[in-house]
Amino acid sequence: MLTVLSDHGDCRPGFIADRLHVGASVVSRQLVSLAGDGLVIRRKDPADGRAELISLSPEGKARLLALRTAYVAALREQFTDWDTAKATEAAALLDEISDHIVLALGGTPATNPHPAHHRASSPSTDSTLGGDDSKDLHG
Numbered sequence: 393m394l395t396v397l398s399d400h401g402d403c404r405p406g407f408i409a410d411r412l413h414v415g416a417s418v419v420s421r422q423l424v425s426l427a428g429d430g431l432v433i434r435r436k437d438p439a440d441g442r443a444e445l446i447s448l449s450p451e452g453k454a455r456l457l458a459l460r461t462a463y464v465a466a467l468r469e470q471f472t473d474w475d476t477a478k479a480t481e482a483a484a485l486l487d488e489i490s491d492h493i494v495l496a497l498g499g500t501p502a503t504n505p506h507p508a509h510h511r512a513s514s515p516s517t518d519s520t521l522g523g524d525d526s527k528d529l530h531g
Contacts, residue, residue: 393422394431394448394456402445404437413499431455 396411397403409419423446426432431452437443448456471479491501 393419393426394452394459397432397446397448397452398456402447404443404445408446410499413494413497426452 393408393412396408400407400411405419405423406416409416412419423432423434427434429451430449433447433449435445435447437445474482494501
């Protein structure tokens with residue numbers, strides 16, 4: 393959830409559920425916990441007082457950065473024998489596999505399938521290699 397909020401800014405709970413391919417009740421339960429831990433801010437949507445907007449708190453941003461940093465460090469330890477080209481190709485294949493799974497489940501992919509050479513300058517691919525905008529699979 394933290395990643396969805398980081399990627400999309402203020403979100404309604406239904407949008408988060410759609411992005412994570414889970415039910416609204418799952419998001420609702422997690423939001424109670426995340427808000428209790430001070431990681432998200434819940435407030436009324438000014439455009440629709442019946443709706444709620446969720447955003448990352450400063451603590452949530454810091455926690456997400458720490459998770460991403462730890463994730464990238466762990467990946468680097470496991471793939472020390474891979475060069476940039478091999479890592480880029482693997483990242484592109486994982487994106488494509490993920491998109492196919494999401495489609496099979498009736499969802500909308502987060503990305504469009506890209507050939508490996510188009511992914512070389514992608515922030516998510518660069519971050520897997522230790523870039524500043526690293527991306528994790530934890531949400």
